[in-house]
Amino acid sequence: MTSRLSLSLLLCLSACQSDPAVVADASTDLPAVDVPAVEDAPLDAPTALDGGGRCSFNRDCIPSERCECDEATGCRCAPGARGTGLPGVTSCASGNDCQSALCVEATRGSLCSDACTMSSDCPAALPRCLSISGVGRFCARDPSIPDAGVDAPPGCEGACATTDLQATFGSRRGAFERAQHGRLASGRLVIESHSGGDPACPTMSSPTPRRTLSLRGVLATADATPQTQADGLTAVLFDFGGDLTSAPLLRATAVRVVPRGYTANGYVSLEVTATFPGGTITGGLFAPHCDSLDD
Incomplete structure (x- = not known):
């Protein structure tokens, strides 16, 4: 199963963790959210840079791997071709269609998304920068838009x-x-x-x-x-x-x-x-x- 995110904020990316803590971006005054780091993994667990490690986005993996998520095991790097879809532009059915490995629900259908630090980093179609503990910040649709x-x-x-x-x-x-x-x-x-x-x-x-x-x-x-x-x-x-x-x-x-x-x-x-x-x-x-x- 690849990553596809609904605005209700249960991702394949976080399906194996406890209920995620969600924070909406308020430009620069967004409170920090703790995100588990690779260093927190058990010593015998591979890191993303070694191949097969934990990930949230394709950039967390070595070039020959992509970030794939499963409800039973969570998100890890695995061999496979990465998508080319651009955030806020390319329609997607799963994270495999996207450069980032993240496909989210948009106002119309689904669009590729990507990481962000604040809402100004996000495209117009996905204008909100949200944060989930254990995943990171990503661009999402605005639910207030009709x-x-x-x-x-x-x-x-x-x-x-x-x-x-x-x-x-x-x-x-x-x-x-x-x-x-x-x-x-x-x-x-x-x-x-x-x-x-x-x-x-x-x-x-x-x-x-x-x-x-x-x-x-x-x-x-x-x-x-x-x-x-x-x-x-x-x-x-x-x-x-x-x-x-x-x-x-x-x-x-x-x-x-x-x-x-x-x-x-x-x-x-x-x-x-x-x-x-x-x-x-x-x-x-x-x-x-x-x-x-x-x-």
Whole structure:
């Protein structure tokens, strides 16, 4: 498994460590974060410069190796060709596509990233310099930017117009960076939140996303009264990429949404809490209307 990072900040790079301490860059006043050094390894453990050592980026490895990560053993240098993708420019499916070995979720799909010391080091597409203990600092997307270029409608700015759903399944975590909705024959709504795939309204030929949270039976209202399963609401997780679970489909055992805004044939905005066997998905979503999702 190669390194691909979601904004929820569980990397393949840190999958074998305890919960990472995350710090957002605030230009030059970012507090220091302790990062385990190669010298901390046991004496019989190889270092990156000797080959086969621990790593966070390709630059930590000898030229004939690249940084590869596995959930069971962590990140180590291993023989293999390095990618050529540039940070903030090149789309990627895994760290093997990138010069740095780091592929992260962006506002649209995924982009190659790289190390940074402050936000001014980062490209416009990945403007935030974040830090994870045990990994280091890297460029990431700004979660406050509305999804995939969607303009915030009047009365629904800021968090209301943002999708920031986060999934936690044990040590595995993942983000959902965009959402869309359609109208069911009953007049209720179906909402799909995605990671990866095509941000355009779905068609039969659309690429499969990494994962999708499907909410069905949502009442078409801006009334902030909570809605639950007792109101006919259901939630299903499709983990197409296998990043969160070993099951491609999981049904929620409990789900609750609180509307933040709604306009007919325009958008729906919700706060979501969904509980699944082994994990949860929580956060906000902003979902423009897609005719292709209507019954």
